[in-house]
Amino acid sequence: xxxxxxxxxxxxxxxxxxxxxxxxxxxxxxxxxxxxxxxxxxxxxxxxxxxxxxxxxxxxxxxxxxxxxxxxxxxxxxxxxxxxxxxxxxxxxxxxxxxxxxxxxxxxxxxxxxxxxxxxxxxxxxxxxxxxxxxxxxxxxxxxxxxxxxxxxxxxxxxxxxxxxxxxxxxxxxxxxxxxxxxxxxxxxxxxxxxxxxxxxxxxxxxxxxxxxxxxxxxxxxxxxxxxxxxxxxxxxxxxxxxxxxxxxxxxxxxxxxxxxxxxxxxxxxxxxxxxxxxxxxxxxxxxxxxxxxxxxxxxxxxxxxxxxxxxxxxxxxxxxxxxxxxxxxxxxxxxxxxxxxxxxxxxxxxxxxxxxxxxxxxxxxxxxxxxxxxxxxxxxxxxxxxxxxxxxxxxxxxxxxx
Amino acid sequence: xxxxxxxxxxxxxxxxxxxxxxxxxxxxxxxxxxxxxxxxxxxxxxxxxxxxxxxxxxxxxxxxxxxxxxxxxxxxxxxxxxxxxxxxxxxxxxxxxxxxxxxxxxxxxxxxxxxxxxxxxxxxxxxxxxxxxxxxxxxxxxxxxxxxxxxxxxxxxxxxxxxxxxxxxxxxxxxxxxxxxxxxxxxxxxxxxxxxxxxxxxxxxxxxxxxxxxxxxxxxxxxxxxxxxxxxxxxxxxxxxxxxxxxxxxxxxxxxxxxxx
Numbered sequence: 001x002x003x004x005x006x007x008x009x010x011x012x013x014x015x016x017x018x019x020x021x022x023x024x025x026x027x028x029x030x031x032x033x034x035x036x037x038x039x040x041x042x043x044x045x046x047x048x049x050x051x052x053x054x055x056x057x058x059x060x061x062x063x064x065x066x067x068x069x070x071x072x073x074x075x076x077x078x079x080x081x082x083x084x085x086x087x088x089x090x091x092x093x094x095x096x097x098x099x100x101x102x103x104x105x106x107x108x109x110x111x112x113x114x115x116x117x118x119x120x121x122x123x124x125x126x127x128x129x130x131x132x133x134x135x136x137x138x139x140x141x142x143x144x145x146x147x148x149x150x151x152x153x154x155x156x157x158x159x160x161x162x163x164x165x166x167x168x169x170x171x172x173x174x175x176x177x178x179x180x181x182x183x184x185x186x187x188x189x190x191x192x193x194x195x196x197x198x199x200x201x202x203x204x205x206x207x208x209x210x211x212x213x214x215x216x217x218x219x220x221x222x223x224x225x226x227x228x229x230x231x232x233x234x235x236x237x238x239x240x241x242x243x244x245x246x247x248x249x250x251x252x253x254x255x256x257x258x259x260x261x262x263x264x265x266x267x268x269x270x271x272x273x274x275x276x277x278x279x280x281x282x283x284x285x286x287x288x289x290x291x292x293x294x295x296x297x298x299x300x301x302x303x304x305x306x307x308x309x310x311x312x313x314x315x316x317x318x319x320x321x322x323x324x325x326x327x328x329x330x331x332x333x334x335x336x337x338x339x340x341x342x343x344x345x346x347x348x349x350x351x352x353x354x355x356x357x358x359x360x361x362x363x364x365x366x367x368x369x370x371x372x373x374x375x376x377x378x379x380x381x382x383x384x385x386x387x388x389x390x391x392x393x394x395x396x397x398x399x400x401x402x403x
Numbered sequence: 404x405x406x407x408x409x410x411x412x413x414x415x416x417x418x419x420x421x422x423x424x425x426x427x428x429x430x431x432x433x434x435x436x437x438x439x440x441x442x443x444x445x446x447x448x449x450x451x452x453x454x455x456x457x458x459x460x461x462x463x464x465x466x467x468x469x470x471x472x473x474x475x476x477x478x479x480x481x482x483x484x485x486x487x488x489x490x491x492x493x494x495x496x497x498x499x500x501x502x503x504x505x506x507x508x509x510x511x512x513x514x515x516x517x518x519x520x521x522x523x524x525x526x527x528x529x530x531x532x533x534x535x536x537x538x539x540x541x542x543x544x545x546x547x548x549x550x551x552x553x554x555x556x557x558x559x560x561x562x563x564x565x566x567x568x569x570x571x572x573x574x575x576x577x578x579x580x581x582x583x584x585x586x587x588x589x590x591x592x593x594x595x596x597x598x599x600x601x602x603x604x605x606x607x608x609x610x611x612x613x614x615x616x617x618x619x620x621x622x623x624x625x626x627x628x629x630x631x632x633x634x635x636x637x638x639x640x641x642x643x644x645x646x647x648x649x650x651x652x653x654x655x656x657x658x659x660x661x662x663x664x
Binding site: 017018019020021022023025026027165166171172175178179182183184185186281282283284285287292294295296297298 | 458459460461462463465466469473476481482506507508509510511512532533534535537538555556557558559560561562565569580583584585
């Protein structure tokens with residue numbers, strides 16, 4: 001198994017492609033051409049690297065979580081701290097890259113979809129930094145469970161449009177963003193926030209996030225002198241996961257694990273475990289695994305984490321699953337919330353609920369690996385945005401009232 | 404004897420009348436009512452019927468059609484009923500029936516199976532709004548095998564090479580997207596429509612092309628037919644039905660087809 005890193009769209013095996021209305025093809029072609037030119041341009045890479053150094057706060061550090069690891073059997077656990085990036089998650093990596101491309105294309109307006117609000121906040125941030133108009137589409141359900149992030153986006157100058165059609169979550173926000181894009185493609189770039197969607201998004205967004213794995217791989221070698229035995233990351237659309245995984249794809253000795261949201265449990269129909277329970281289909285412009293009924297209608301997903309509550313997944317993950325390079329397990333809401341509390345209490349780090357799926361996965365994985373193994377977890381986001389959900393879940397608000 | 408979509412468009416164009424292509428979603432508000440509505444459209448002036456398949460993620464559609472197809476799904480529409488609807492419509496009228504569907508339902512059913520069952524039920528072919536020729540390999544084979552029409556789209560932003568490809572591979576007509584946007588009525592049909600039609604004419608002397616998106620009045624239908632081979636109307640019909648049932652739908656069809664008689 002070599003050269004998996006070389007794989008680029010439009011297709012990853014049978015997955016990927018461009019299943020979009022003809023009206024969008026010119027914009028996708030323009031984006032692809034602009035991206036390829038920029039990618040080969042040292043001044044673009046230098047500008048992005050400088051932004052990451054002076055604005056994002058890269059490189060992000062690696063923290064060894066010793067007290068947390070003691071709950072995971074006899075393993076060492078390392079955290080790649082994407083939560084320490086400006087705006088609090090990995091999302092900024094992609095957003096800055098695409099904002100630079102927006103400028104190169106001479107476009108003045110960006111639109112974005114958001115589930116948890118992290119990508120929306122990151123997009124609004126980049127729009128403020130570059131003086132771009134920004135409209136964020138967000139499912140009405142998500143605007144309610146992530147009200148704090150709505151306020152953040154508005155404070156940053158973005159317009160947040162609650163989406164009231166369909167299931168009113170992330171998938172419908174993407175539909176609405178695509179409709180906006182078709183109508184405004186002349187001056188608007190769709191700043192898609194994950195490794196899904198039509199080519200070139202899965203490849204381009206992966207490339208922008210691959211800095212996570214490139215840094216982490218070098219940091220492990222420099223600081224500890226070895227590569228981890230396993231990688232762990234949460235997977236919704238799959239951007240933070242592919243960002244970590246990509247640099248390690250050709251390191252055969254490194255096992256790769258993605259953790260999907262099993263919601264209320266894999267034995268229920270209230271989950272978002274696309275790679276475990278979906279089947280191949282076309283959603284939002286790409287062929288990949290998706291949750292769908294027998295008629296090909298997209299099914300509603302469920303997760304306590306808005307960022308993982310998506311019935312599709314990026315095509316490269318579908319491919320990595322099918323060729324057996326990566327494993328994808330389900331983590332329930334309850335397992336994720338337990339891991340959130342455990343990391344908070346053992347390490348003083350409050351992770352996002354999305355990220356907590358990867359942490360819960362590492363706890364499970366640790367017990368199945370041979371003693372002395374090491375796991376590198378992508379700590380993709382911080383939990384500040386989830387305080388209301390967590391406080392309700394753990395009954396902290398009631399407890400305060402009782403005191 | 405039922406004529407092909409292309410023959411209908413060509414003969415009406417030759418006689419100086421032009422064509423009205425009308426959209427209605429299968430299963431809206433129920434299967435029986437949608438079949439009744441579609442037959443009424445065909446009997447009152449529609450030359451080609453575009454029967455929509457309700458889908459959970461209709462990215463090319465505006466609110467009118469979104470609401471109608473959501474209602475159809477909420478009322479229990481199943482994909483197989485598409486063939487039932489096509490059969491009942493084609494048993495009742497001679498109008499060619501094209502099914503308009505997003506790609507995933509076809510993929511899920513199996514492209515070959517879908518083509519076979521569509522042909523068996525009397526359907527003329529498919530309009531595929533989110534399937535570009537580049538991704539259509541399986542559909543090209545299945546539609547050839549079952550002699551079905553396949554309607555690809557040409558947009559104002561399509562390059563000459565892409566328009567040429569759409570002309571080469573489409574059968575029935577090329578769907579000329581009138582404007583950069585989604586379905587829904589608009590006060591005026593964009594001048595871009597003329598450019599798209601001109602582009603199709605430039606690439607092919609024989610291919611038909613019909614203009615869709617934003618058409619809602621008889622004046623617009625007539626105007627489009629001065630330069631294209633047909634006008635496609637969707638949201639205006641669905642809205643009429645939503646507001647006044649089959650009576651309002653029938654009178655809307657008669658109104659828009661009035662000058663094509």
